Amino acid sequence: xxxxxxxxxxxxxxxxxxxxxxxxxxxxxxxxxSYHGEPDRVVLEQAWDLFNERAEEAKQKVLAGKVSxxxxxxxxILADPMGLSMMAGVPIWKVKLHIKPFFFKRLNDKTLAKYxxxxxxxxxxxxxxxxxxxx
Amino acid sequence: MTELNFEHRxxxxxESGVTSNLLNYHKLSLSEPMAFGIGAGLFFSYLPFLKxxxxxxxxFRVWPGMVFxxxxxxxxxxxxxxxxxxxxxxxxxxxEVLAQGFPVGLQVGTFHLPFFPPEYRMHYNMHNxxxxxxTDDSYLISDTVMERKVRISYEDLVRVRxxxxxxxxxxxxxxxxxxxxxxxxxxxxxxxxxxxxxxMVGVPFPLIGTKGIRYLAKQMRQWPEKLGEExxxxxxxxVLRMEEEVGTAGAGFxxxxxxxxxxxGTFLKQDWIKEVAVEMGHNANYWRQFSYLxxxxxxxxxxxxxxxxxxxxxxxxxxxxxxxxxxNLVKIR
Numbered sequence: 001x002x003x004x005x006x007x008x009x010x011x012x013x014x015x016x017x018x019x020x021x022x023x024x025x026x027x028x029x030x031x032x033x034s035y036h037g038e039p040d041r042v043v044l045e046q047a048w049d050l051f052n053e054r055a056e057e058a059k060q061k062v063l064a065g066k067v068s069x070x071x072x073x074x075x076x077i078l079a080d081p082m083g084l085s086m087m088a089g090v091p092i093w094k095v096k097l098h099i100k101p102f103f104f105k106r107l108n109d110k111t112l113a114k115y116x117x118x119x120x121x122x123x124x125x126x127x128x129x130x131x132x133x134x135x
Numbered sequence: 136m137t138e139l140n141f142e143h144r145x146x147x148x149x150e151s152g153v154t155s156n157l158l159n160y161h162k163l164s165l166s167e168p169m170a171f172g173i174g175a176g177l178f179f180s181y182l183p184f185l186k187x188x189x190x191x192x193x194x195f196r197v198w199p200g201m202v203f204x205x206x207x208x209x210x211x212x213x214x215x216x217x218x219x220x221x222x223x224x225x226x227x228x229x230x231e232v233l234a235q236g237f238p239v240g241l242q243v244g245t246f247h248l249p250f251f252p253p254e255y256r257m258h259y260n261m262h263n264x265x266x267x268x269x270t271d272d273s274y275l276i277s278d279t280v281m282e283r284k285v286r287i288s289y290e291d292l293v294r295v296r297x298x299x300x301x302x303x304x305x306x307x308x309x310x311x312x313x314x315x316x317x318x319x320x321x322x323x324x325x326x327x328x329x330x331x332x333x334x335m336v337g338v339p340f341p342l343i344g345t346k347g348i349r350y351l352a353k354q355m356r357q358w359p360e361k362l363g364e365e366x367x368x369x370x371x372x373x374v375l376r377m378e379e380e381v382g383t384a385g386a387g388f389x390x391x392x393x394x395x396x397x398x399x400g401t402f403l404k405q406d407w408i409k410e411v412a413v414e415m416g417h418n419a420n421y422w423r424q425f426s427y428l429x430x431x432x433x434x435x436x437x438x439x440x441x442x443x444x445x446x447x448x449x450x451x452x453x454x455x456x457x458x459x460x461x462x463n464l465v466k467i468r
Contacts, residue, residue, distance in 0.1 A: 013252070013253055013254040015252070016252040016280075016281070016282070017282055018145075018147075018280060019145045019146055019147045019279075020147065020385050020390075021147055021168075021385055021390035021391050021393075021394055022385065022390060023390060023393060023416035023417070023419055023420055027413055027416065029390065029393055029394040029397055029412075029416060031147070031394075033145060033282065036379075038427075038430065039375060039379055039426045039427050039429070039430035040379045040380065040430075042430040042431075042433050042434050043372040043375045043376045043379065043426075043430055043433055044254050044255075044376065044380075046368075046369065046372045046433045046434075047188065047257070047369075047372060047373075047376060048254070050189070050369060051188075077246070078188060078246070078257055078258055079258070079300070080186070080189065082186075083258065083300050083301070086299050086300045086301065086303070087299040087300055089299075118299070120247070
């Protein structure tokens with residue numbers, strides 16, 4: 001079956017077929033394997049747009065020195081401070097502090113490693129944000 | 136190296152698909168809607184105090200793990216369910232069980248799942264899949280979302296099994312190991328339907344079941360004023376994502392449940408259940424329509440007739456229909 005899906009902005013999206021159930025006018029329930037339809041695409045794209053927007057915003061703020069790189073990577077893995085606190089194993093009030101550059105600069109390597117693992121990146125990327133990710 | 140002769144069947148809902156496939160391996164054929172219905176998977180809850188991906192949680196399903204445990208319990212099948220704190224121990228146990236010749240169901244997080252469709256890779260820790268074999272460097276996976284069997288490396292598997300965050304799977308693995316000689320499928324179906332009906336109309340709490348749908352509708356009317364157009368549309372998008380996303384088979388499991396009722400009516404030889412199934416089908420189509428109109432709103436080209444008021448009215452209608460359906464179904468004997 002051809003991909004009848006209207007194309008996503010990101011070309012790697014919408015390439016998989018899934019099992020869908022339906023009910024037709026004759027009173028039969030049917031199942032078919034097909035690409036997901038337009039409503040799904042619209043709402044998924046809306047979510048990804050928001051995530052990308054938030055990440056971009058955070059990036060600009062990091063480059064301007066208003067927040068620490070943690071804020072950017074947090075948006076990158078689609079987390080909020082609560083989620084990040086669970087993923088990295090750092091208390092939430094500390095996460096909120098570490099988002100501020102003042103406290104981020106004073107972080108020890110042990111805590112940085114925890115964050116780096118949660119973000120799935122190297123510690124260097126966290127420390128040298130501008131050189132490695134910024135531009 | 137082990138590889139079990141596991142039949143991969145794609146399914147609409149991950150957990151009931153996994154349950155059905157696991158039982159099928161042990162020569163007990165149970166269709167996916169049947170597993171879903173007996174496990175009483177249909178549900179509704181709206182939890183405004185719990186935020187996921189920056190919007191309140193709306194759930195169309197029961198707690199993860201319930202479908203498998205209920206289905207097997209009701210049918211008298213013995214199962215092992217493990218949770219781990221140590222990743223190494225969990226992988227060793229997995230190898231051991233595979234070597235004994237049992238395919239194993241796993242609860243995993245989808246964010247780091249490498250073969251998963253990229254558009255769905257959000258934090259969702261309630262996904263289920265089956266491991267049916269192992270080669271030198273990778274594990275063989277049957278994931279009901281995918282059309283074909285897939286593979287995953289050891290490191291990736293550890294990562295997804297110990298995904299962190301809300302509803303963390305903590306390496307949860309489960310498999311059936313002992314089967315009784317005969318099943319009372321009839322009683323199982325009746326129990327399943329009663330449980331679902333009870334969940335939908337019998338819980339005296341405003342956020343659950345049909346009451347939850349009504350509560351959501353009431354809140355939805357206030358969203359544009361309270362939150363502003365953009366955020367309101369995002370909140371609506373979240374409801375629709377939970378309803379239509381992968382793993383619901385469309386319309387928040389309503390289609391799959393209708394299929395189950397249809398099959399149940401045939402099996403129990405009770406025609407009125409088939410009539411209810413027809414109603415369920417229309418109800419599911421109505422939900423589908425709701426998501427079509429709703430998604431138009433999310434696209435920001437909402438004309439007259441797709442306002443939040445209109446959508447809330449549709450939700451109210453859905454609640455009424457479902458209330459009628461489940462009040463009927465409570466009476467099943």
